[in-house]
Amino acid sequence: MVTMPRSARLAAWANAWLRSESSMDDVLTRVCGDDEPHDVAGLPGDATTSSLVTALSKLRDRGAGSFRVVLPVPGDPAGLGGPRQLTEAAIDAGEAVLAHGAGLALVPEIQAFGPPGDEGHLVTWRCYEAEIPPLGATLAEAEQQLASTLIDAGSSLAALDVASWRPEVATLLNDVRKSQIAEPLPRTYPPRAQMVAARSIRLLAVAGFALDDDGGAVSAAAAQSRRDVLAPLERAARHALVAACNSLDQ
Structure with missing residues (x-):
């Protein structure tokens, strides 16, 4: 089955949630799919990981007015404005979500488990400070x-x-x-x-x-x-x- 990258799914469905046009249950279903429940690590002020539900609510409270996906690769870091730690992590992952208005970004760290053909995935979104650049191509x-x-x-x-x-x-x-x-x-x-x-x-x-x-x-x-x-x-x-x-x- 062909699906969007996790960061694209998170950005799109979180945007619908911000506009009260999608429930949080819809966000979790669409973003997590067959994964184990996603966690978020490194949110400002958090000493432990948070659930995706809690993290999105905190990002909204910090001023996030929209979520943007970036899909960078080596030599093409389009959509990233830094700092270096975020840029390197996002390029390594091939994806990230920018919380526009909150000055933060989430980068997925994915760990596969289980036998070939029946693999599951543990996903932790790592939070980074982010400089949000202007949008690219329309x-x-x-x-x-x-x-x-x-x-x-x-x-x-x-x-x-x-x-x-x-x-x-x-x-x-x-x-x-x-x-x-x-x-x-x-x-x-x-x-x-x-x-x-x-x-x-x-x-x-x-x-x-x-x-x-x-x-x-x-x-x-x-x-x-x-x-x-x-x-x-x-x-x-x-x-x-x-x-x-x-x-x-x-």
Whole structure:
């Protein structure tokens, strides 16, 4: 099953909760999924961990008016304004949630347990001080960039025959083409944000499948060609998902 990163889910559903358009039970269900109950560590004034319910309430009391997701990777720390400790932790995790108005951020620390095929996850959100930068690309800008990148990548993906060796890739690309995609965000978000988020998470999955495994590449040159095509698509999809989840602030 294709899902959004935990930080994207937390930002989106916490925003709906802040607007009284989603219950805390909905937030927990959507964010935690099959995980064990999430904890939050390092909140100012807390000597021990807090539940996610308590942490969100405390962040709201500290002035958080919205939550923003960031999905940084090495060389592309988009959405982060520092300080260094937060930037390094967020890049290492590949995700974080910024509490806009509270000057704090949450970064997930994830520990898997159990046998392969039946793994569970323990998730602790680590709180950091955060400098909140201005928003990046608008939803419209990110959507346009994603569409342009997908057009550029389309013929190359077909030539590289990426879908032939991973059935998941073919299915995901078919979903994107036919727009057969469920709404991944709370109903607080408009249809355009829903569509962009849904398309983005599937294209991120396509890029992830192909970049993580070169099994379909017959040579090192073919593997590099695949990476050259998919890296811009991964970046555009990642930025578009961020823009969709943060679009209520625009």
